[in-house]
Amino acid sequence: MAIKVGTHAPHVTLFDTEKKPVSFPEHGRVTVLAFFPAAFTSVCTKELCTLRDGIADYQKLNATVYGISVDSPFSLAEFKKQQNLPFALLSDHKHQAIGAYDVVYENLANVGLTVAARSVFVVDPHGNVSWAWVSSKPSDEPQYEDVKRAVEAAAAHRH
Secondary structure, eight states, X not given: OXXXXXXXXXXXXXXXXXXXXXXXXXXXXXXXXXXXXXXXXXXXXXXXXXXXXXHHHHHHTXXXXXXXXXXXXXXXXXXHHHHTOOSEEEEOTTOHHHHHTTOXXXXXXXXXXXXXXXXXXXXXXXXBEEEEEEOSSTTOOOOHHHHHHHHHHHHHTOO
């Protein structure tokens, strides 16, 4: 079972597309963790571009958005560049984060790939999961308005 709302979010350090370590969630900020199965696939591209197109709303709320997949930092760098993504993409190539958040999806495309289950977690400024959505199939997308509302609610509880 994925990490539940109300529990403390696991702290994880992954590498971004510039091969720099990034630790999350950030204390004192709302953090959006968007786990996705694979860069360059149609639904993942649509999801991350939708987050990109709404980034101003997240920035107004002082929220940090991370896209997380098991892809290498190299392929994520190219994906980020091609899609003009204004937020960090983090490589979970050792499956640390998908294990910690319990969002492991086995056998993607029936070829034995272990990837992130498509999921979104909103972590409040105190480090607690305040909203979670986890899909049982890679073709599902989150309700993006629900994600924004969850970030607004988490930002309102900053103090």
